[in-house]
Ligand SMILES: Nc1ncnc2c1ncn2[C@@H]1O[C@H](COP(=O)(O)OP(=O)(O)OP(=O)(O)O)[C@@H](O)[C@H]1O
């Protein structure tokens with residue numbers, strides 16, 4: 001029932017843009033060349049989007065804008081109906097804590113925390129995500145265990161091993177459990193599969209989809225691996241939407 | 253606050269460097285407070301060398317010099333004061349008691365003091381503590397002696413042992429008063445003052461052993477036995493100095509003026525407290541240098557922390573980016589590093605104090621029995637508290653630098669993991 005309600009609240013926004021960009025322009029430093037110059041870009045609620053582009057074309061830069069770490073110098077950046085370009089940096093940090101799950105390419109885990117502590121970490125910084133997690137399970141640890149169990153990470157002694165003693169694929173699954181914790185609306189993944197082998201990549205992406213669907217989250221996924229493209233709802237070719245041409249752009 | 257828990261977990265993760273940093277801070281804090289305590293105790297025990305005496309009188313000289321030879325038994329008087337002057341001063345109406353002091357001879361490196369039994373009743377040290385005996389009592393016969401605690405201990409003397417006094421400060425074979433040995437009749441309790449290193453005999457005994465001597469050597473052909481010496485008039489001609497107790501403190505300056513203006517011979521009367529602090533002022537240079545040295549040691553301990561924190565930052569950039577990705581603000585990153593600096597400094601102070609008190613606890617019985625100095629195991633004094641506060645504050649200020657760096661770094665890095 002609760003799950004339905006959750007999804008309901010998300011689907012009430014169905015069709016609305018989770019991300020809406022207009023006339024955006026961004027450079028890292030005042031003198032640096034413009035990295036991103038995007039006229040118009042929208043991502044719908046619940047969409048699973050694949051972002052593709054050559055190295056140095058600004059994919060990670062775009063993600064850091066969506067996550068509210070950087071702000072555009074010009075234009076409008078609307079995420080989940082908030083004008084990120086108009087929020088203060090503290091407000092953006094709160095925004096990220098509450099609404100965004102972020103997966104890195106690798107080394108996602110904090111080495112001195114246990115697997116469960118790594119997964120519950122987002123709830124330390126966001127009451128909303130803690131409440132979301134507690135709506136599903138009685139305790140944060142139980143919710144972390146539920147997610148880890150889904151991702152097949154609770155077998156054997158894995159739970160009690162230091163996270164540094166997990167394989168890269170296993171670490172990525174723990175990272176997936178972390179972004180799903182407390183059901184943030186927007187999941188962002190920056191090449192999360194590039195350190196996995198081909199079989200694992202597809203399995204990992206499917207796992208992510210499954211969890212996204214359950215949580216009703218939107219997924220923005222960056223990868224160089226064209227073979228994954230077909231699994232997604234839509235592909236955004238950054239070179240097509242980005243009018244700027246960062247200096248180091250080269251085809252992969 | 254979860255970020256402090258994270259700081260703690262992170263610190264545990266780097267327990268080797270963290271532990272070493274902690275130990276270096278702890279040792280430097282231990283040194284700082286230990287030296288401070290030693291300094292205060294030394295000053296106190298110095299000030300406690302003599303008490304209850306209102307004036308010290310001797311031949312005209314500087315106050316410090318008079319104090320040095322009369323109380324610390326260091327150096328020699330250039331002149332004596334005559335016995336008559338002593339009697340004149342002793343009979344002044346405001347004088348309650350006097351102790352004559354006659355110095356010049358020695359026994360195996362320890363000074364011999366000729367005095368009278370009043371010494372044992374009126375001499376005071378360490379805020380009105382009187383002299384007491386571990387064995388025996390004061391001398392009441394001519395060739396008897398009372399030993400200070402250290403003398404008896406170091407030379408292994410017991411009651412009734414016989415000792416021979418040497419002429420002058422150097423105990424050499426040809427200048428001993430071999431024919432007139434002294435019987436040990438008393439051994440005194442430890443005082444932690446020069447009394448411990450003194451051999452006490454009567455003024456008359458000093459006269460008696462010098463009856464057949466002249467100009468520092470036995471008169472050739474003249475030998476007067478100990479028994480025959482008793483028949484002579486043994487009233488001294490002169491003494492080295494005298495300690496004076498007054499009936500009322502108010503008379504101090506009046507008596508001092510009277511002594512300084514004494515017409516028969518040039519004399520000085522000094523206030524022991526004034527001379528003590530004057531002397532402390534001279535040797536106090538070391539007293540000031542010591543805390544400066546230990547302050548630098550603390551600074552180096554904290555610099556060690558600075559280096560450890562700064563080098564850890566690079567390997568922790570990834571950790572910071574992950575924390576940022578889950579919504580940690582740059583201020584959290586600042587707190588993370590700052591919390592570590594604060595924890596290290598606080599724990600260093602705690603461990604340092606624990607080590608110091610442990611050490612004091614171990615040393616206490618040894619020092620007490622060997623030197624008669626009681627080490628009080630009191631909690632930190634206000635001044636020590638202030639020092640610890642400064643250490644903590646310095647630790648926090650030192651911690652600001654890496655914290656600020658981490659803050660800036662996390663702002664610049666954002667979510668990109670660069671290592
Ligand atoms: N923190 C930064 N400061 C300054 N310039 C940066 C920073 N991060 C990226 N850039 C520059 O911005 C441009 C885009 O970089 P970005 O990391 O977004 O590329 P990318 O598309 O993610 O490449 P890749 O596929 O190799 O990860 C590059 O020219 C890069 O040098």
Ligand SMILES: [Mg+2]
Pocket residue numbers: 059060061190
């Ligand atoms: Mg990138």
